[in-house]
Amino acid sequence: MDLEKWQDFAWLMVKTQIESRGVEDERVLQAMKKVPRHLFVAEEYQSLAYVDAPLPIGESQTISQPYMVALMTELLQVSPGMKILEIGTGSGYQAAVLAEIGAKVFSIERISSLAKKARNVLSKAGYEVVVVTADGREGYAQEAPYNGIIVTAAADRVEEAWRDQLSIGGRLVVPLSVDVGLQRLVVLLKKKNQWIDTWHDYCRFVPVMPGTRTEKREGADG
Ligand code: SAH
Numbered sequence: 001m002d003l004e005k006w007q008d009f010a011w012l013m014v015k016t017q018i019e020s021r022g023v024e025d026e027r028v029l030q031a032m033k034k035v036p037r038h039l040f041v042a043e044e045y046q047s048l049a050y051v052d053a054p055l056p057i058g059e060s061q062t063i064s065q066p067y068m069v070a071l072m073t074e075l076l077q078v079s080p081g082m083k084i085l086e087i088g089t090g091s092g093y094q095a096a097v098l099a100e101i102g103a104k105v106f107s108i109e110r111i112s113s114l115a116k117k118a119r120n121v122l123s124k125a126g127y128e129v130v131v132v133t134a135d136g137r138e139g140y141a142q143e144a145p146y147n148g149i150i151v152t153a154a155a156d157r158v159e160e161a162w163r164d165q166l167s168i169g170g171r172l173v174v175p176l177s178v179d180v181g182l183q184r185l186v187v188l189l190k191k192k193n194q195w196i197d198t199w200h201d202y203c204r205f206v207p208v209m210p211g212t213r214t215e216k217r218e219g220a221d222g
Pocket of ligand 1: 092
């Protein structure tokens with residue numbers, strides 16, 4: 001695979017994996033043609049960066065399948081200037097897609113080595129995203145409220161912090177556990193006096209884990 005032609009691969013990825021499955025938001029489609037996804041995967045996987053699958057990014061974590069990124073971004077209904085919180089930075093690719101649309105992105109990652117890598121690649125690719133190493137179950141109160149919150153790891157529950165940190169009219173997109181190893185994408189729209197939920201595709205994400213993990217405190221998982 002000749003990665004100098006990555007823009008052709010990104011275009012094909014959008015046509016054959018994303019538009020073909022019904023994603024229509026033009027902002028999402030254009031953004032995903034522009035973000036160099038191969039920069040967000042390890043070198044040995046670069047030739048696979050535009051295929052229809054998630055890929056390993058180290059630390060037992062994955063970069064999500066392109067279609068899943070597109071669908072979740074569409075469900076979030078992002079427009080330029082919106083303030084968005086992401087829980088689960090991983091590779092930084094989802095954050096890059098949001099930033100490409102023109103959102104102001106704050107992204108939380110619990111594994112410090114991944115946060116560091118994501119910060120580097122995001123700035124190398126020219127995206128201004130704030131990546132914070134923290135437990136995303138608490139959201140990120142410092143910058144709240146957000147116009148949208150996107151959780152890119154499987155959640156057993158919708159945290160109160162996420163609900164609290166969303167502005168009225170904002171959307172929370174989250175893969176919510178419905179069975180062992182299986183989630184369903186839910187959109188929670190915050191109205192003044194109520195929440196409106198809509199249920200979408202089934203999916204499989206790596207789980208939301210408690211706490212943070214830094215190089216000096218290995219084995220803090222579980
Ligand atoms: N959005 C990413 C993919 C996320 S994979 C991308 O585009 O590449 C899920 C990520 O969520 C993993 O990196 C995992 O470490 C992180 N994660 C899991 N639990 C978390 C928590 N409590 N707080 C913050 N990040 C968490």
